[in-house]
Amino acid sequence: MTKPAALTAERILQETEEVLRTHGASRATVMDVARALGVSHGTVYRHFRTKAELREAVTRRWLKNASGALVLIVQEGGESAPDKLRRWLSALFAAKRRKAGEDPQLFATYEGLLGEHSQVVEEHIGELVGQIEEILEQGVARGEFRYPHPDPSISARAVFDATAPFHDPKHAAGWHRSGIETEFSAVLDLVLLGVTVPS
Amino acid sequence: MTKPAALTAERILQETEEVLRTHGASRATVMDVARALGVSHGTVYRHFRTKAELREAVTRRWLKNASGALVLIVQEGGESAPDKLRRWLSALFAAKRRKAGEDPQLFATYEGLLGEHSQVVEEHIGELVGQIEEILEQGVARGEFRYPHPDPSISARAVFDATAPFHDPKHAAGWHRSGIETEFSAVLDLVLLGVTVPS
DNA sequence: CAGATGACAGATTTCAATATCTGTCATCTG
DNA sequence: CAGATGACAGATATTGAAATCTGTCATCTG
Structure with a gap:
């Protein structure tokens, strides 16, 4: 197994892209991303202040x-x-x-x-x-x-x-x-x- | 009062346009048009076979x-x-x-x-x-x-x-x-x- | 009898109750 | 103490039961 590298903004962006691919734009939530990453959604909010900001970065x-x-x-x-x-x-x-x-x-x-x-x-x-x-x-x-x-x-x-x-x-x-x-x-x-x- | 001129396709189109204007595209029903014209919806279907056909004509x-x-x-x-x-x-x-x-x-x-x-x-x-x-x-x-x-x-x-x-x-x-x-x-x-x- | 009607079956939409999500923050953990 | 957590108060989304609509057609009316 790969070591659970520190959670970076980049890592979040990758996973967000994946969630967007599988769920579609309207159904992709911050919680989906957090779940996919195996962290709590609060952690995602530590890197992106809002959902809009995250989507914008992607x-x-x-x-x-x-x-x-x-x-x-x-x-x-x-x-x-x-x-x-x-x-x-x-x-x-x-x-x-x-x-x-x-x-x-x-x-x-x-x-x-x-x-x-x-x-x-x-x-x-x-x-x-x-x-x-x-x-x-x-x-x-x-x-x-x-x-x-x-x-x-x-x-x-x-x-x-x-x-x-x-x-x-x-x-x-x-x-x-x-x-x-x-x-x-x-x-x-x-x-x-x-x-x-x-x- | 104007005489209740025979119901023509043209008259229906006019009223449909009005209904579209006031209700918006997604909410404009054939029944709305029929009601606005004061006829039953069956009558509208005498001039246009389907709702799609009516919308297309408009x-x-x-x-x-x-x-x-x-x-x-x-x-x-x-x-x-x-x-x-x-x-x-x-x-x-x-x-x-x-x-x-x-x-x-x-x-x-x-x-x-x-x-x-x-x-x-x-x-x-x-x-x-x-x-x-x-x-x-x-x-x-x-x-x-x-x-x-x-x-x-x-x-x-x-x-x-x-x-x-x-x-x-x-x-x-x-x-x-x-x-x-x-x-x-x-x-x-x-x-x-x-x-x-x-x- | 030409044109209008309205009851009807199935499809679609509405709406309100319920579930989920967003964003914050006091608290926890290594 | 830096980084993660999850409870919480709105905001937003989902859901399914009820209402409405579409398209047909047997019946009516002038």
Whole structure:
């Protein structure tokens, strides 16, 4: 048996995720988590002041996991900016869709959680938009891109918004329709035409 | 007193809308409608075979009302295609946002109904995409637009999808945030750059 | 006889009683 | 004494019995 390592916030988060997976968002209680950990619920409250805080921490963790790999694409060199933007957006869509597909129950659960923590979601969006802005900036520097709006961050946001049907969980129900690939690629083409300097 | 005009399907739809407005989607029953009309519920079932059919008819009616004025913009002449597309998309956003704002209770109600009748929603989307396709076609004919995708209808769909945050009810919660106008106008610029022939 | 009715069976919803949960804190334990 | 506990007072969720609704159809009425 593994030794009963000290109860850490991290350990609680892991178990909470498991409880969310098995019970669903609306039925996951702090007591469930405490029971799963074999401690009293008071102990959990020592690490997270409220249930909302605990759920928020799990949400933040999940979002970070979902978008962590993307930053690598931004940093890579040796690729044209249009290719990079294309690859970044495709990776975002693929990651979200995979999450939604492999465990729909859990995904629905997180969808519920996202609604509860708009603050966290906004931070996440800010991070993603920041990455798009970075790619646009690289493209502009290379003479490949133009900003559709004078403000680079608003331009990046426009790219983010225009591709919303392919990364916003609100649209998850449609991510496994046939034809979705075609639609995605058509929007990608449209957006790229919009930001690319005419040859 | 007005004469008790024969009970028509139209009359039932009107009253159903009223009941939906006052009771909300989940609490609106066929019996409520029948009571409001002063008839037995069996009579309502003479015009609509099921509750679902009645709700669907109301939904269809509402969607038609929401998009009816747009077709006029498509048909107008004497305007460049970019201006027309801009105006059409702005009108769509304005109409949806107005609906959502003026009676949020009723809007939420219809949002629920839309989920029940995906068939009707798809028809509605098909109609809107058709109108966009028409505008694109006019623009291509005038040498102002290019198709981002070889297939005109897929191109139109891309324009529709790229502007989803500003017409899809799933995003309605954000339609009264400050900054939404800026975001909309940035996406509009991006999309128009995408479909416009470089000068 | 075309159109309306209301009784009926089964499905769904409501509501109030009951059980469980959240968050606090005085107390316990190693 | 740092960390864990569990009793406790609201708040929230569950449950199942009773009420209401859906959809049908034999019957009624003008």
